[in-house]
Amino acid sequence: IAGITQAPTSQILAAGRRMTLRCTQDMRHNAMYWYRQDLGLGLRLIHYSNTAGTTGKGEVPDGYSVSRANTDDFPLTLASAVPSQTSVYFCASSDTAGGKNEQFFGPGTRLTVL
């Protein structure tokens, strides 16, 4: 594979359930990101990781957690899903050397919380 993969492609989830969205990249990028995209609100950063072993909060982190155990994987967990977390979730990665930060996106996960 080349690039970023995300799983699942789509999911319908009952409120209160726990859910982990998976993201894997094979470009050896140091930084990874999770965004959500909602109509009229654009892309909003949830969490990011500048390097394996570190994570940081973005613009809308509440209700989400992440981990970065290695360079390739960056899972996003919803501990107890709520309907307001219905959205399309995109994972992205970048090589931040030189400060350019060109980010490349995965195909996305469409999540519906009922």
Add this chain to the structure above:
Amino acid sequence: QKEVEQNSGPLSVPEGAIASLNCTYSDRVSQSFFWYRQYSGKSPELIMSIYSNGDKEDGRFTAQLNKASQYVSLLIRDSQPSDSATYLCAVNMIRGSTLGRLYFGRGTQLTVWP
């Protein structure tokens, strides 16, 4: 003021015309600027990066950057129906101790009609 603002559109142009997409940003020290194309139901795709003042051309696409005016634009020459998509402007802003973070505009929807 939002960090990144785009002309809201939608923008509609005939096939063969020049489409002009505009973006302003708030952080005067930003150094990296990007245009993404997003087809309906798909993930954002990086189509142009620009880092210095002036024009950068890639095929039918030209990115223009004016740091003094905090303005970046994308021109699409000889527009084709396949260019119909939402175009996202993104600016890398380095704040505090982070390596930088992309701030996205809400996008401009472009329709090219035959």
